[in-house]
Amino acid sequence: MSNYSSALVFLESLAGYVICGLVAILGFVVIWLILTSRIDLSHLLSEKDGSGASMSRFQLLIFIFVIALSFSSWSLPTSRYCKPKVVMTTCQCCPTFRTVS
Secondary structure, three states, X not given: OOOOOHHHHHHHHHHHHHHHHHHHHHHHHHHHHHHOOOOOOOOOOEOOOOOOEOHHHHHHHHXXXXXXXXXXXXXXXXXXXXXXXXXXXXXXXXXXXXXXX
């Protein structure tokens, strides 16, 4: 980041916060619509004919949550205390890894 100007870094951070804020507002609006019963979730997992719960829809719902949690855990920055202490060094023939203390 030393090659970037501070104004560009600020603009990048500002854009990230604005996008996160807009997504959060959208999420709160959807939750509000669900709580005020404007979005009906009573037939979310039922079959098309309304005869009961659909196992494939339930599996798809669980799969979506698993993928969303996996993506969020991969995209969150790790703590500075959790970083591995392994450094890649190169020699003439191949790269090697060594641990640092």
